[in-house]
Amino acid sequence: MDHWTSLLASTDLHLDGDIITSAKASADVVRARDGDIMVPLTHLGLIDAVGDDATVFLHNLFSNDVKKLGRDAAHWTSFNSPKGRMLASMLLWHGEAGYRLALSADLHPAMLKKLSMYVLRSKVKLSDGRSTRALIGLSSMMLSERLGAARLPVPAAPLRTSTRDGLAVIRLDTRRAIIDVPVERLAEVWGALAAIDVAPATTLAWQWLDVQAGIPMVTQQTQDDFVAQMLNYELIGGVNFQKGCYPGQEIVARTQYLGKLKKRMYRLTAPASATPAAGDELYAPAFENQSVGKLVTVVPSPNGGFEALAVLQMQAADAGEIHLRATDGPKLRVATLPYALEVAPREA
Incomplete structure (x- = not known):
């Protein structure tokens, strides 16, 4: 997290573990409702998956269809226990050489270790993406205009991505995007957003937007508690019911088709x-x-x-x-x- 230290020094934000906080956190939530904000998404951990077998490897573990994920697309997905309970909720998109997934930072170390146990002889390498990449959350009612004004790529629609010069923008919905930036360009992108009057804000502000969008995040407090449908995960596109087996698939399918919800x-x-x-x-x-x-x-x-x-x-x-x-x-x-x-x- 050292790459955030100098940027936050000129704001009233500070890093407390993985959470960006402020004495004015409540005001940031109001700003999230009414204005334009940028948030260091330090509450998210990153895992990179690269190698010839990366697509098949992730497809066989996750609830969504990785094989059908377009180069300019992102999707929600999950990793589940054999009993169908969600161990992690994730956003998945294409990185420069493979895939990148974001999940709750408090689950990140254990999930990286657990997923690595499945590699065996597969030609895939999993690594901590936070050493080379940083995520900025941008929220604005004029999202495309703000991205364009900051000279950033502009995805065409929700859950689409746009990349340029090693930087990716993942559009979540009509007003929010995640900027996936190399750490050496973090100050440049942060400064470009500040120059067009986008205000820094706390983790709570971003989580308030998650609540408005009905997007859940599995954390340590809720890990292994819920089948995907209990978290509305199929309603936001996080489950594909036509793909093959993955851990917990039988339970998730039974919940969907036999009316046990x-x-x-x-x-x-x-x-x-x-x-x-x-x-x-x-x-x-x-x-x-x-x-x-x-x-x-x-x-x-x-x-x-x-x-x-x-x-x-x-x-x-x-x-x-x-x-x-x-x-x-x-x-x-x-x-x-x-x-x-x-x-x-x-x-x-």
Whole structure:
């Protein structure tokens, strides 16, 4: 992370472990809602996969179809346990000589080690991409114009990439992109964005945008807890049901086609007094003392209080009365997501 030190020195941001923080973090969330921000995505770890067998190797391990990933495309994918539970959620795109994937930084060392155990005789090399690359998150309602003004590549559509001179831009949606930049060009790109009045912001600001987009991230608090559909992963394009086997594939397919899904991910709001945290259990009166779900991502709301992504029993979400940490705990409210919850048939 040394390459971020000098850049952050001229801002009120600082690095706390893998998280970019600030005394004005709440103001950054407001800025994320209303303006243009750039965020050091230090909460993401990077793994590079190169070699003749890299495509087949990743295809056989992940939930999405790596063989069909175009050179100018990116997709969400996951690595699962044999029981179909997500061990990591990832964004995958093409690097200069192979593939690059981003996942939660707190899972990065263990996942790099675990994936390396599958290499065996395959002609593929996995390495820590953070030593040579850095990620900047850019958010703007005029995303294409901002990228163009900073002389950066402009992807044509969401989940498309554009590359030039060893630098890649991965467009996530209508307002957000990830800039994948060599560390030796980090100051140049950061400065180009600052020159067009894009403001530096914290990790919380980027995570608030994730919550608005309904994009989950598996972290240590939620690892091995959820099947992909519980995190709406097939709804955001993170699962391909036509590809061949991968760890946990049978469970994921059975959940999709046999109607065993009873939980989905929802967006919730909480009052300021609630002090929720990722991993907290949720309760509903009809289920008495049995947990009905768990918080996945929690961020301050620009409107006050908190917003969160949470996996919930669908029956509890339909009833609309959700409480934090106990049946008499603070009440949370179900809010909308930007996509429809096209649920599989519920278990009888």
